[in-house]
Amino acid sequence: MRHLEAAAIGLVFAIASAYMVALTARQGAGASGVGAQRALAWALLNAQSPENVTRLVSIALNGTSYEVHVLNPGEPLEPGHSVCYGAVLVNLTSGVEKIIVVCAGP
Protein backbone atom coordinates (compact mmCIF):
# COMPACT_ATOMS: atom_id res chain seq x y z
CA MET A 1 0.00 0.00 0.00
CA ARG A 2 2.84 2.41 0.86
CA HIS A 3 4.46 1.73 -2.51
CA LEU A 4 1.18 2.51 -4.22
CA GLU A 5 0.85 5.81 -2.32
CA ALA A 6 4.41 6.81 -3.15
CA ALA A 7 3.86 5.97 -6.81
CA ALA A 8 0.60 7.98 -6.90
CA ILE A 9 2.19 11.02 -5.25
CA GLY A 10 5.23 10.79 -7.58
CA LEU A 11 2.99 10.54 -10.62
CA VAL A 12 0.89 13.53 -9.59
CA PHE A 13 4.02 15.53 -8.79
CA ALA A 14 5.47 14.74 -12.24
CA ILE A 15 2.23 15.69 -14.01
CA ALA A 16 1.89 18.92 -12.01
CA SER A 17 5.51 19.86 -12.75
CA ALA A 18 4.99 19.28 -16.47
CA TYR A 19 1.85 21.46 -16.45
CA MET A 20 3.61 24.21 -14.51
CA VAL A 21 6.53 24.21 -16.97
CA ALA A 22 4.06 24.48 -19.87
CA LEU A 23 2.27 27.39 -18.17
CA THR A 24 5.48 29.24 -17.38
CA ALA A 25 6.72 28.85 -20.94
CA ARG A 26 3.51 30.33 -22.29
CA GLN A 27 3.49 33.28 -19.92
CA GLY A 28 7.21 33.95 -20.13
CA ALA A 29 6.99 34.88 -23.81
CA GLY A 30 5.20 38.12 -22.94
CA ALA A 31 7.17 41.33 -22.97
CA SER A 32 6.35 44.80 -21.78
CA GLY A 33 8.01 46.56 -24.69
CA VAL A 34 8.89 49.50 -22.46
CA GLY A 35 12.57 48.77 -22.95
CA ALA A 36 12.20 48.76 -26.72
CA GLN A 37 10.36 52.09 -26.81
CA ARG A 38 12.92 53.91 -24.70
CA ALA A 39 15.85 52.24 -26.46
CA LEU A 40 14.54 53.44 -29.80
CA ALA A 41 13.93 56.94 -28.43
CA TRP A 42 17.48 57.13 -27.09
CA ALA A 43 18.89 55.83 -30.37
CA LEU A 44 16.86 58.37 -32.32
CA LEU A 45 18.17 61.25 -30.21
CA ASN A 46 21.73 60.21 -30.92
CA ALA A 47 21.27 59.00 -34.47
CA GLN A 48 22.84 60.40 -37.59
CA SER A 49 21.94 57.63 -40.08
CA PRO A 50 19.74 54.48 -40.20
CA GLU A 51 22.79 52.25 -39.70
CA ASN A 52 23.69 54.32 -36.69
CA VAL A 53 20.17 53.87 -35.19
CA THR A 54 20.32 50.09 -35.58
CA ARG A 55 23.66 49.94 -33.82
CA LEU A 56 22.53 52.30 -31.05
CA VAL A 57 19.31 50.31 -30.47
CA SER A 58 21.36 47.12 -30.13
CA ILE A 59 23.57 48.83 -27.57
CA ALA A 60 20.55 50.12 -25.64
CA LEU A 61 18.78 46.76 -25.61
CA ASN A 62 21.99 45.15 -24.40
CA GLY A 63 21.29 41.56 -25.33
CA THR A 64 17.52 41.58 -24.69
CA SER A 65 15.82 39.67 -27.50
CA TYR A 66 14.06 42.25 -29.65
CA GLU A 67 14.07 42.32 -33.42
CA VAL A 68 15.23 45.44 -35.19
CA HIS A 69 13.97 46.01 -38.75
CA VAL A 70 15.05 48.72 -41.17
CA LEU A 71 12.38 49.26 -43.83
CA ASN A 72 11.83 51.53 -46.79
CA PRO A 73 8.55 53.49 -46.84
CA GLY A 74 5.82 51.25 -48.26
CA GLU A 75 7.64 48.04 -47.37
CA PRO A 76 5.35 45.87 -45.23
CA LEU A 77 6.19 45.00 -41.67
CA GLU A 78 6.18 41.23 -41.23
CA PRO A 79 3.25 40.08 -39.12
CA GLY A 80 3.72 37.93 -36.06
CA HIS A 81 4.90 40.45 -33.53
CA SER A 82 2.54 41.90 -31.01
CA VAL A 83 4.64 44.74 -29.60
CA CYS A 84 6.34 46.97 -32.15
CA TYR A 85 7.61 50.52 -31.97
CA GLY A 86 8.59 52.42 -35.09
CA ALA A 87 10.41 55.61 -35.94
CA VAL A 88 10.88 57.49 -39.18
CA LEU A 89 14.38 58.59 -40.12
CA VAL A 90 14.64 61.39 -42.66
CA ASN A 91 17.59 62.99 -44.38
CA LEU A 92 16.38 65.79 -46.62
CA THR A 93 19.84 66.46 -48.03
CA SER A 94 20.33 62.93 -49.35
CA GLY A 95 16.59 62.26 -49.78
CA VAL A 96 16.75 59.11 -47.67
CA GLU A 97 13.71 57.98 -45.67
CA LYS A 98 13.86 54.85 -43.55
CA ILE A 99 11.57 53.25 -41.00
CA ILE A 100 13.19 51.65 -37.98
CA VAL A 101 10.96 49.15 -36.15
CA VAL A 102 11.80 47.39 -32.90
CA CYS A 103 9.58 44.39 -32.13
CA ALA A 104 9.10 42.08 -29.18
CA GLY A 105 6.43 39.78 -27.86
CA PRO A 106 5.09 36.28 -28.32
Place this chain on the structure above:
Amino acid sequence: MVALRRGTAERRRGQLALIGVIVLASTLIALLSAYSLQPKITYERGHLQAAQLVHLARACMATGSCNDAKLKALVDILSWLNQTYPTRMYNISEKRVLNLLLNSSSTSVTVTNATVFRIKTLQTEFTNNPEEVRITVTTASEPTGRRYSKQLGDRVYTMVEVKVTYTHSYSSPFFNVTLCPSLRALDSVADLKRVGKCDWLVGAPLELSKGPLTVSGSQVYRYDLKDEFGIAVPVLFQG
Protein backbone atom coordinates in the same frame (compact mmCIF):
# COMPACT_ATOMS: atom_id res chain seq x y z
CA MET B 1 -8.51 -6.58 17.69
CA VAL B 2 -11.46 -4.21 17.23
CA ALA B 3 -9.19 -1.21 17.90
CA LEU B 4 -6.67 -2.48 15.31
CA ARG B 5 -9.41 -2.85 12.68
CA ARG B 6 -10.75 0.61 13.48
CA GLY B 7 -7.25 2.11 13.11
CA THR B 8 -6.74 0.41 9.73
CA ALA B 9 -10.13 1.68 8.49
CA GLU B 10 -9.32 5.27 9.58
CA ARG B 11 -5.92 5.12 7.86
CA ARG B 12 -7.59 3.84 4.70
CA ARG B 13 -10.12 6.72 4.78
CA GLY B 14 -7.27 9.20 5.26
CA GLN B 15 -5.39 7.69 2.32
CA LEU B 16 -8.49 7.92 0.15
CA ALA B 17 -8.96 11.55 1.16
CA LEU B 18 -5.32 12.26 0.31
CA ILE B 19 -5.67 10.63 -3.12
CA GLY B 20 -8.88 12.64 -3.63
CA VAL B 21 -7.06 15.91 -2.86
CA ILE B 22 -4.21 14.98 -5.20
CA VAL B 23 -6.61 14.08 -8.01
CA LEU B 24 -8.53 17.33 -7.49
CA ALA B 25 -5.33 19.40 -7.50
CA SER B 26 -4.02 17.77 -10.66
CA THR B 27 -7.42 18.22 -12.36
CA LEU B 28 -7.40 21.95 -11.50
CA ILE B 29 -3.85 22.37 -12.80
CA ALA B 30 -4.76 20.46 -15.97
CA LEU B 31 -7.77 22.72 -16.55
CA LEU B 32 -5.65 25.82 -15.89
CA SER B 33 -2.97 24.73 -18.33
CA ALA B 34 -5.57 24.26 -21.07
CA TYR B 35 -6.85 27.82 -20.51
CA SER B 36 -5.79 30.03 -23.36
CA LEU B 37 -4.03 33.18 -22.12
CA GLN B 38 -4.99 36.54 -23.55
CA PRO B 39 -2.12 38.86 -22.61
CA LYS B 40 -3.09 42.51 -22.46
CA ILE B 41 -0.50 44.72 -24.12
CA THR B 42 -0.12 48.37 -23.25
CA TYR B 43 1.98 50.55 -25.47
CA GLU B 44 4.16 53.15 -23.85
CA ARG B 45 4.02 56.49 -25.59
CA GLY B 46 6.03 59.57 -24.92
CA HIS B 47 9.77 59.25 -25.14
CA LEU B 48 9.82 57.86 -28.65
CA GLN B 49 7.30 60.33 -30.05
CA ALA B 50 9.16 63.31 -28.56
CA ALA B 51 12.47 61.92 -29.88
CA GLN B 52 10.85 61.52 -33.28
CA LEU B 53 9.97 65.23 -33.33
CA VAL B 54 13.50 66.13 -32.23
CA HIS B 55 14.81 64.11 -35.16
CA LEU B 56 12.48 65.88 -37.61
CA ALA B 57 13.48 69.31 -36.32
CA ARG B 58 17.16 68.44 -36.70
CA ALA B 59 16.56 67.08 -40.22
CA CYS B 60 14.87 70.37 -41.10
CA MET B 61 17.72 72.44 -39.63
CA ALA B 62 20.25 70.34 -41.56
CA THR B 63 18.83 71.65 -44.84
CA GLY B 64 20.29 75.03 -43.94
CA SER B 65 17.06 76.91 -44.55
CA CYS B 66 14.45 75.41 -42.27
CA ASN B 67 11.14 77.21 -42.37
CA ASP B 68 7.54 76.46 -41.40
CA ALA B 69 6.74 75.05 -44.87
CA LYS B 70 9.63 72.54 -44.76
CA LEU B 71 8.74 71.54 -41.24
CA LYS B 72 5.12 71.03 -42.27
CA ALA B 73 6.26 68.82 -45.17
CA LEU B 74 8.25 66.67 -42.74
CA VAL B 75 5.32 66.40 -40.33
CA ASP B 76 3.09 65.39 -43.26
CA ILE B 77 5.51 62.57 -44.16
CA LEU B 78 5.41 61.44 -40.54
CA SER B 79 1.59 61.53 -40.43
CA TRP B 80 1.42 59.52 -43.65
CA LEU B 81 3.85 56.86 -42.40
CA ASN B 82 2.05 56.81 -39.04
CA GLN B 83 -0.90 55.16 -40.81
CA THR B 84 1.22 52.18 -41.86
CA TYR B 85 3.95 51.84 -39.25
CA PRO B 86 3.72 51.72 -35.45
CA THR B 87 5.12 55.19 -34.79
CA ARG B 88 2.04 55.92 -32.62
CA MET B 89 2.55 59.64 -33.13
CA TYR B 90 0.61 62.20 -31.14
CA ASN B 91 -1.60 64.70 -32.87
CA ILE B 92 0.57 67.75 -33.56
CA SER B 93 -1.46 70.90 -33.09
CA GLU B 94 1.26 73.40 -33.91
CA LYS B 95 4.78 73.50 -35.36
CA ARG B 96 6.95 76.58 -35.56
CA VAL B 97 10.50 77.44 -36.56
CA LEU B 98 12.05 80.23 -34.52
CA ASN B 99 15.32 81.72 -35.71
CA LEU B 100 16.52 84.05 -33.04
CA LEU B 101 19.65 86.08 -32.63
CA LEU B 102 20.37 86.82 -29.02
CA ASN B 103 22.99 88.52 -26.94
CA SER B 104 25.06 90.30 -29.55
CA SER B 105 27.67 92.25 -27.62
CA SER B 106 31.03 93.70 -28.57
CA THR B 107 32.72 90.49 -27.49
CA SER B 108 30.32 87.65 -28.27
CA VAL B 109 27.44 86.69 -30.51
CA THR B 110 24.95 83.96 -29.67
CA VAL B 111 22.81 82.46 -32.40
CA THR B 112 19.81 80.42 -31.34
CA ASN B 113 17.68 78.29 -33.65
CA ALA B 114 14.60 76.78 -32.11
CA THR B 115 11.76 74.60 -33.28
CA VAL B 116 8.61 74.14 -31.26
CA PHE B 117 5.96 71.43 -31.57
CA ARG B 118 2.78 71.41 -29.57
CA ILE B 119 1.37 67.94 -29.11
CA LYS B 120 -1.88 66.53 -27.75
CA THR B 121 -0.90 63.98 -25.12
CA LEU B 122 -3.16 62.12 -22.73
CA GLN B 123 -2.76 64.96 -20.25
CA THR B 124 -4.11 67.38 -22.85
CA GLU B 125 -7.40 65.50 -22.76
CA PHE B 126 -7.83 66.67 -19.16
CA THR B 127 -6.11 70.06 -19.13
CA ASN B 128 -6.92 71.10 -22.72
CA ASN B 129 -3.41 72.60 -22.93
CA PRO B 130 -1.18 71.04 -25.58
CA GLU B 131 2.27 70.08 -24.34
CA GLU B 132 5.45 71.35 -25.89
CA VAL B 133 8.49 69.70 -27.45
CA ARG B 134 11.19 72.33 -27.96
CA ILE B 135 14.45 71.86 -29.81
CA THR B 136 16.98 74.64 -29.24
CA VAL B 137 20.35 74.79 -30.97
CA THR B 138 22.66 77.45 -29.58
CA THR B 139 26.00 78.65 -30.92
CA ALA B 140 27.91 81.19 -28.86
CA SER B 141 30.99 82.68 -30.54
CA GLU B 142 33.52 84.66 -28.56
CA PRO B 143 36.79 85.69 -30.23
CA THR B 144 39.83 85.13 -27.99
CA GLY B 145 41.67 88.03 -29.62
CA ARG B 146 44.37 85.77 -31.04
CA ARG B 147 45.18 85.86 -34.77
CA TYR B 148 47.78 83.84 -36.54
CA SER B 149 48.87 82.92 -40.04
CA LYS B 150 48.58 79.47 -41.53
CA GLN B 151 50.28 78.41 -44.73
CA LEU B 152 48.76 75.63 -46.83
CA GLY B 153 50.59 75.04 -50.09
CA ASP B 154 51.37 78.46 -51.45
CA ARG B 155 48.40 80.17 -49.77
CA VAL B 156 48.64 81.96 -46.49
CA TYR B 157 45.46 82.35 -44.42
CA THR B 158 44.75 84.74 -41.60
CA MET B 159 43.24 82.66 -38.83
CA VAL B 160 40.95 84.23 -36.24
CA GLU B 161 40.67 82.22 -33.05
CA VAL B 162 37.13 81.99 -31.67
CA LYS B 163 35.86 80.16 -28.63
CA VAL B 164 32.62 78.42 -29.63
CA THR B 165 30.10 76.93 -27.24
CA TYR B 166 27.68 74.69 -29.11
CA THR B 167 24.70 72.91 -27.54
CA HIS B 168 21.50 71.12 -28.47
CA SER B 169 18.76 71.29 -25.82
CA TYR B 170 15.67 69.16 -26.13
CA SER B 171 12.82 69.74 -23.72
CA SER B 172 9.62 67.73 -23.66
CA PRO B 173 7.14 66.43 -21.06
CA PHE B 174 9.09 63.15 -21.12
CA PHE B 175 12.73 64.18 -21.07
CA ASN B 176 15.06 67.16 -20.93
CA VAL B 177 18.33 66.47 -22.68
CA THR B 178 21.34 68.62 -23.52
CA LEU B 179 23.75 67.28 -26.10
CA CYS B 180 27.17 68.59 -27.08
CA PRO B 181 27.46 67.36 -30.67
CA SER B 182 30.79 67.02 -32.44
CA LEU B 183 31.81 69.68 -34.93
CA ARG B 184 33.69 69.32 -38.19
CA ALA B 185 35.14 71.76 -40.68
CA LEU B 186 33.98 71.78 -44.28
CA ASP B 187 37.50 72.43 -45.52
CA SER B 188 40.96 71.41 -44.43
CA VAL B 189 41.95 74.94 -43.49
CA ALA B 190 40.11 75.59 -40.20
CA ASP B 191 41.62 74.49 -36.91
CA LEU B 192 39.26 72.76 -34.52
CA LYS B 193 39.95 71.66 -30.98
CA ARG B 194 37.51 70.50 -28.32
CA VAL B 195 38.43 72.21 -25.05
CA GLY B 196 35.38 71.29 -22.95
CA LYS B 197 32.23 69.21 -23.17
CA CYS B 198 30.47 71.78 -25.35
CA ASP B 199 33.38 74.18 -25.85
CA TRP B 200 35.55 74.38 -28.93
CA LEU B 201 38.50 76.50 -29.97
CA VAL B 202 38.09 77.31 -33.65
CA GLY B 203 40.71 78.85 -35.89
CA ALA B 204 38.54 80.35 -38.64
CA PRO B 205 40.21 81.40 -41.89
CA LEU B 206 39.25 85.02 -42.57
CA GLU B 207 39.70 84.58 -46.34
CA LEU B 208 37.14 81.74 -46.45
CA SER B 209 34.59 83.51 -44.25
CA LYS B 210 31.51 85.30 -45.53
CA GLY B 211 31.16 88.96 -44.82
CA PRO B 212 31.28 91.45 -43.51
CA LEU B 213 27.62 90.99 -42.55
CA THR B 214 25.64 93.37 -40.40
CA VAL B 215 24.35 91.69 -37.26
CA SER B 216 22.60 93.90 -34.70
CA GLY B 217 24.44 96.91 -36.05
CA SER B 218 27.89 95.25 -35.89
CA GLN B 219 29.99 94.14 -38.85
CA VAL B 220 30.82 90.46 -38.45
CA TYR B 221 32.27 87.63 -40.50
CA ARG B 222 30.66 84.23 -40.64
CA TYR B 223 32.47 80.95 -41.00
CA ASP B 224 30.34 77.78 -41.10
CA LEU B 225 31.16 74.46 -39.50
CA LYS B 226 28.87 71.43 -39.43
CA ASP B 227 27.78 69.33 -36.49
CA GLU B 228 27.47 65.54 -36.45
CA PHE B 229 23.82 65.80 -37.55
CA GLY B 230 24.69 67.89 -40.60
CA ILE B 231 23.45 71.19 -39.13
CA ALA B 232 25.40 74.31 -40.09
CA VAL B 233 27.14 75.93 -37.12
CA PRO B 234 27.73 79.65 -37.70
CA VAL B 235 30.95 80.97 -36.14
CA LEU B 236 30.65 84.76 -36.01
CA PHE B 237 33.52 87.14 -35.35
CA GLN B 238 34.56 90.69 -36.12
CA GLY B 239 37.07 91.09 -38.93
